Amino acid sequence: MATQPHGQSITPAWKVFTAIGFAGVVGAAVTYFRDGCTLAIIGGMVILAIGLPLTVWSILRMLRENRGHRLHWWRTPPVNPRNVDLSRAVGIPTTIFGALTIWLNTAGSAPWWLAAIFTAILIALFGVTVAVHNIRLSQRT
Numbered sequence: 813m814a815t816q817p818h819g820q821s822i823t824p825a826w827k828v829f830t831a832i833g834f835a836g837v838v839g840a841a842v843t844y845f846r847d848g849c850t851l852a853i854i855g856g857m858v859i860l861a862i863g864l865p866l867t868v869w870s871i872l873r874m875l876r877e878n879r880g881h882r883l884h885w886w887r888t889p890p891v892n893p894r895n896v897d898l899s900r901a902v903g904i905p906t907t908i909f910g911a912l913t914i915w916l917n918t919a920g921s922a923p924w925w926l927a928a929i930f931t932a933i934l935i936a937l938f939g940v941t942v943a944v945h946n947i948r949l950s951q952r953t
Contacts, residue, residue: 823898831898835863835905852917860910866903870896871938875945882949883942904934 838859874889874896881890908931915926 828901831902856910856913863906866899870900
């Protein structure tokens, strides 16, 4: 029995933009509280606990679905499972806002460049996983 390959199933843009907006509003609301507020620290932990698994899950699922394909740096992957871009759109901002909120409320005032460094670390981790995936793929062939 022959089966047809599944076409690209990308999450609609309105869902992705709504998720990014929601993550931004939640992050802005949580980072609004300062001076070691217990509620803000708990909120930051909850947001981080939501964002980090979503980010890791989206990256691992993308790698698993593209097991035999080379991933390009600036293009959509050859196999793009539905809702991976949605979970990444929610996961990365909530991870950044959650970590930043915890840090702001436990360490006092934070320099403005801390968010840029944390974001660069997340991007570098994603880049390393893609590079390792592509290296392993080239070694198999």
